[in-house]
Amino acid sequence: MSRYARQMSLPDVGAAGQARLEQARVLVVGAGGLGCPVLQYLAGAGVGTMDIMDHDRVEEGNLHRQPLYTMDDIGAPKVEAARARLRAANPDLILTPMACRLTPANVAAAVAQADVVIDAADSFAASYILSDTCLEMGKPLISASVLGQSGYVGGYCGGVPSLRAVFPELPEQAATCATAGVLGPAVGVIGTLQAQMALRVLLDLSPSPLGRLVTVDLEQFQFGGFSFATAPEPENGFRFVSRSQLTAADRVIELRPESEAPHLAAPEAQRLDPRALETLEVSPDQRTVLCCATGLRAWRSARALSALGHCNIALLATSCSA
Secondary structure (H helix, E strand, O other): OHHHHHHHOOOOOHHHHHHHHHHOEEEEEOOOOOHHHHHHHHHHHOOOEEEEEOOOEOOHHHOOOOOOOOHHHOOOEHHHHHHHHHHHHOOOOEEEEEOOOOOOOOHHHHHHOOOEEEEOOOOHHHHHHHHHHHHHHOOEEEEEEEEEOEEEEEEEEOOOOOHHHHOOOOOOOOOOHHHHOEOHHHHHHHHHHHHHHHHHHHOOOOOOOEOEEEEEEOOOOEEEEEEOOOOOOOOOOOEEOOHHHOOOOOEEEEOOOOOOOOOOOOOOOEEOOHHHHHHOOOOOOOOEEEEEOOOHHHHHHHHHHHHOOOOOEEEEEHHHOO
């Protein structure tokens, strides 16, 4: 037990807390910039079982902010490279790699087994898919976002409001680390905060991080945050679905032009310019499924259709679909 002696000396941990961590199971979605510090610190703390979900392979451009990997890992699936590195440091861990995308079709099975779910996916579609599922199953969700030199991390669901209660609307523009850039230490700080929140939830410590959002601005070296423990859940929310969840009765609308997406999101889809949706006629009993790459255009179009009186709307993001 000398491995965990320094944390077991904390009154909040002790032998009983360490036993709780050993018996715990965590789902980590995303093994990139946020996922690397999450995985390293949870493995270091002795969290007994971790399921790691990520479909990407290691690239040289990852290494400045994902120090779990080395040049030798380039081209390897991130989940396999992560498992090898973590087991080299702590061979007692049970690590399950899942080299696939998170989708509305596989999320329930993945979340059901976890004591805590960590959203490190860098995709707002994945964040909402996880939040909706965790809210339904009563599972705590630790979700974060980072861009440039700032970001935030929050503890949702598991008895407190969901991510939708805090962010009922998406931003007008969805910048990413690939398009806007990011400094490695900023990702590391926020990923480490996710690990800290997860450990406090697993140890059942008070005050709980659930129902709190922490903001980090490392350009100005400012930290902030607030409690959202009493925030109401939005009455209506557009849910994400997978291709496998489409039915013959659905009206499927592909919002991407042919130049961007030569192949339709689904064989039964109809390609429409978002500006043509104002004249769309759909039976009140028919579900309209709006498709695009990330879900952002689909969300905006769903909002416009909802304002026109359409109420049975779902979203399909091809980046989170199967």
